[in-house]
Amino acid sequence: MHDRGSSVLAGFAAALVILAGCGAGAESSSSDSGEVVITCATCQQSPTDPFLQYNYEAAQRFNERYAGTYRVETLENPNAGSSDDRLQYYQRLAMADDLPDLFQLNSGEIRALQETGRLHDFAPDLAADEEWAGTFHDHVFDALRGPDGQIWAIPQQRDAIGIFYNAELLERAGYDAFPPTWDEFEQLAARLRADGVTALALDGDWATMLMWVHLIGTGGGEDFLIDGITSADGWADDPAVVAATERLRSWHVDGYVNADAFSGEFQNAAAAYLSEQAATIANGPWFVKTNLTGDAASPGLYEKTGFAPAPGWSAGERGVIVVSGAGWVSGATDERALTAVREFVRFVSSQDEVLAQAAATGASPPVAVDPDAMAAAELEPLATGLAEEAAEVTHRYPHVRVHGPAGFGVAWRNLWPAYVDGSMPAAEFLDRLAADARAQAGG
């Protein structure tokens, strides 16, 4: 009897130990040797996400360089890449005062998470190190600021996003350059459709929103994309937004878009472009690394592909999306851990590292880089070509998926197909989109 009682108690004790172990999360610590260990929730290996893979490799290089002083420890988790659940994941950790020392968020998520009061403010760190602060491009912190001048993240990249196009298909349709206006783009689309080619590959999510943003941004709606998008109403009162929305819908109705344009899966849109069924697709420079040079691409497609700014509503009014709304965030509170975090974000924003990231992902550096070093890095020419062209275009604007409310993507995927199939007028679509995007963001 005594033995049985001991067994029961031992079982309970074991269960409690297991439960206690489940609670151990993102504690930073110091080893016996004095090495400061910090946790990173976006530094895990990934065979499919080049950004995560770069983060992993950067963390390994950091660990090597600072061996014995600092060490980054990876927190494996399913929300390391972008996902609809990512914000909730970090909100839960923030409530438990258990945020990782390092992780990455976009600006919409940062706006939601700042309300927990658990994010580290990098503004004093940048103010204390003017040389480091001076290396960053102008405005890269704009989307990462808090209401009182806080800087919640160190930007990871500053990318120009335009439209990839298959030059051979365009030539067959009679175009030797990418159309400079939306009217000409539609003329091209009509010719391509007559030839049995889809003009534009869309996915009902990221790529569709990119085109929506291009249409708004080049149509006088830059203010909406910067400020208006963060308000809960008035979207349907903005003529640039309404015109862009209706025009994008008309492309579906007129058959310029792939038939499976609502799945929310970018790979559906990518497949149409990579198989040369579609002539154009909007995306950032990382598309080269993740898709264009992969096995799924038709042979020789990379050589046929160009990367252009978006057309404008009138000649000479072309535009690009500039994405700098994602970056390294810290939930560290311990001063020793913060010292390691500061060293890490300096490390990943150093010239060598931003060039390594550019080579690995196609993403453009958030900091100014010596032109000789840039040339020596032999970066992807399509991406660097657009980055150079982006400096000359009339319009530059952020992407709603990064800069808008955190719930924008979920709301868009739900409502956009219904709007396109005629279930609601544009004004109702925009009103409901604004309301749902705020609601989904917990607003």
Add this chain to the structure above:
Amino acid sequence: MGAAPIPRGARRAVAVSLLPGAALFATFFLVPLGVLLVTAFSRWGGLELAWTGLENYRRMLSDPVFFAALGNTLFYAAAAVAVQVPLGVAAGMVLALRPRGWEAFRTVIFVPFVISGAAYALVFSMFYNARAGLLNNALAALGLPGDRDWLFDTTTARWAVAGTFVFVVGFVMVLVMAEIAAIPDEVYEAAQIDGASSWRQAVHITLPLLRTVIGTVILIRLLVDIGMFDVVFILTAGGPDNATATLALYAYRAYLNGEWGYANAVGSTILVVGMVLIVAVRRLFRVGEGR
């Protein structure tokens, strides 16, 4: 006949042996249930917990998306019962006659049941794909319009989602076959002596004796389908315009919004709907009353 009383000397040992099970039951069922029921009447987002009485339920009853999700949930449950049960019972009764190759048919019909909902949904997302899917290609080959996006057209989305699971009849079939195997042969032998045809035996002997198992499978199907989440989440995420959203997905969205109390109010509603269905089906089919 009641259970035999536990000998006095063994009561303590029995109580101790029950403790781990009771602890697990309390930890993983009673405590979550209590949290669900209490927080359903609260505003709870993790940081704050404030008692709000019936506010969550008032909001639910004024939200058209809730009713859309409730309607879809009941539609999926009804569709599953209306299609799976008759087909499953028919398949079970036919295969119980042991026709040639019945074992192979049983395996083929049962296999889809053991495939996970997520894997099944992925297969069907390709099947329905508007550009390259099998369905549209087959329609086009027949000279019919082959460019409809079945999952993202508001007029077809709900039917397309239901089409992915209503034909999975293996579970019903296997239970029916097991029940038929338990019917004594003497019953059929007596019917044959009286000159009853195979059809009359099936209709007047087998089918009535399947009443309990049919009630049971209806109950199980309803309870599984009112909590449906994975298939819808993967296929459409509840869109377009909530045309395929279920109560479980609606609760999940509330959870993503940080409205945990509201999500639990929706969860408690699913619980109530499930209990009502259990009582109704048990009474209708007199489940648990034997043959």
